Amino acid sequence: MIEKGLLIVLSGPSGVGKGTVRKGIFSQKDTAFEYSVSATTRKPREGEVHGVDYFFKSREEFEDMIANDQLLEYAEYVGNYYGTPVEYVRETIDAGKDVFLEIEVQGAGQVRRKFPEGLFIFLAPPSLSELENRIVTRGTESEDLIRSRMKAAREELEMMELYDYVVENDEVELACERIKAIVVAEHCRRERVQYRYKKMLEVD
Numbered sequence: 001m002i003e004k005g006l007l008i009v010l011s012g013p014s015g016v017g018k019g020t021v022r023k024g025i026f027s028q029k030d031t032a033f034e035y036s037v038s039a040t041t042r043k044p045r046e047g048e049v050h051g052v053d054y055f056f057k058s059r060e061e062f063e064d065m066i067a068n069d070q071l072l073e074y075a076e077y078v079g080n081y082y083g084t085p086v087e088y089v090r091e092t093i094d095a096g097k098d099v100f101l102e103i104e105v106q107g108a109g110q111v112r113r114k115f116p117e118g119l120f121i122f123l124a125p126p127s128l129s130e131l132e133n134r135i136v137t138r139g140t141e142s143e144d145l146i147r148s149r150m151k152a153a154r155e156e157l158e159m160m161e162l163y164d165y166v167v168e169n170d171e172v173e174l175a176c177e178r179i180k181a182i183v184v185a186e187h188c189r190r191e192r193v194q195y196r197y198k199k200m201l202e203v204d
């Protein structure tokens, strides 16, 4: 029997640096997680590649995926759908590999309900003012949207107590290291080690 992989969910408020930290983790050669590419109805940005950054879908295609139960979770975020194709997640976990999701907090809540054995990591900003700074300097939102993002962020921050771990994103490299360390620790804590250990005792 193959031991299942971990479902790792990284979430947190808009602008905290989820995308930046995720890219940091996957740019490291020793990262052994598989990235679950999400489906979205938002338009590709310059340089984004279908199947690598996202599976870019029409609203109709996305709604078909919902109707056919092809998504582990989905959420509507700033006027677009985002969701996690379930098949890839199941296949990868069943093959014993760890899958990494980087999703907003509503979706993470749905995953928690469907997949409570997942590992839920909340990325937190050093402070609210630093969070606002990041949203402003990213420059992708108007002033009105920044205000609504900050309001949503306060509510999203209250969700952190539902997570297994809270990682502060003060410096990107440090946040990446903390996340990777948590995953290593979780593997030691969960059955994987016990399983191998039991096997060893069976042989002896």
Ligand SMILES: Nc1nc2c(ncn2[C@@H]2O[C@H](COP(=O)(O)OP(=O)(O)O)[C@@H](O)[C@H]2O)c(=O)[nH]1
Pocket: 014, 015, 018, 019, 038, 039, 042, 073, 074, 075, 077, 082, 083, 084, 102, 103, 104, 106, 107, 108
């Ligand atoms: N629920 C959910 N959220 C997702 C998924 N993929 C990406 N997101 C989140 O959607 C939000 C917007 O992503 P994006 O349009 O790429 O803009 P970003 O703010 O530059 O990361 C981010 O908070 C992502 O974490 C997904 O499959 N499901």
Ligand SMILES: Nc1ncnc2c1ncn2[C@@H]1O[C@H](COP(=O)(O)OP(=O)(O)O)[C@@H](O)[C@H]1O
Pocket: 012, 013, 014, 015, 016, 017, 018, 019, 020, 021, 134, 135, 137, 138, 169, 170, 171, 172
């Ligand atoms: N540790 C950090 N220190 C300073 N700026 C950061 C840090 N992490 C991310 N950023 C910046 O904050 C902004 C938001 O990051 P992004 O990854 O888009 O957030 P999210 O995916 O959570 O919405 C970007 O301009 C990014 O470069």
